[in-house]
Amino acid sequence: MNSQYDKRFLISGLIMLVLGLLAPIYSPYALAKIGILQAHLIGALQALVFFSFAWMWPQLSLPRFTKSIATVSLYISLWANWIGTLFVSIFGAGKEQYIVNQDLVPGAKGFWNIATLLLINLSQLAVLAVVLAIIGFLGWVWTAKKERIMNFISLLLLLAILIISLFQTFNPQYSNG
Structure with a gap:
């Protein structure tokens, strides 16, 4: 059986799965142990997302530039979400609670707090990747x-989500709730 798949997504999924499985090793040193559990579960779940996209990517009928935007959006969103969750566990978000409404991480100071918020906010790019994948699967004639x-609409949406993510990073009171 000869099936088509995107090798880059498959490899990213395998790497994320391994990192997600290894995350609990750090748990004795984590300030927020629940964050390590989240990094573990997010790594395993997002690996499945990468595997799904590896299978579907060759089947999509999207312009090359739009497909590139969707690819970049997917990579950034999934990796930023996992790394941001790992940072939360390392720098702490309370003993028993994970970030609620993406407030500032209590244990983090300055740069690390902003970096963690930015990484978690960038996970919004997954929505763009999924919407573009749906459009690519529908195979609408007008897209070709x-x-x-x-391409213009895709680029505009990418820029809009990046601006929203930056705004929410520096104004966390408008983030997620």
């Missing part, structure tokens, strides 16, 4: 005929 419009 109107390639420049599709």
Whole structure:
């Protein structure tokens, strides 16, 4: 049986799965042990997302530039989410609670707090990747005929989500609730 798949997504999924499985090793040193559990579970779950995208990617009918935007969005969102969760566990978010409404991480100071918030906020890019994948699967004729419009809309959505993520990072009171 010869099936097509995207090797890069498959490898990313395997790496994320291994890192997710190894995350609990750090638990004796983590300030927020629940964060390590979250990093463990997110690593395993997001590996499945990578595996799903590895299978579906060759099947999508999207313009090349739009597909590149979706690819970059998926990589950034999934890796930023996992790394941000790991940072939360390392720097602490309370003994028994994980980040609620993406407030500032109590144990983190300055740069690390901003870095953690930015990483978690960038996970919003997954929505763009999934929406573009849905459009690519639907195979609408207009997406092929109107390639420049599709590329422009995709780029505009990418920039909008990046701006929203940066805004929420520096204004956490507007984040997630």
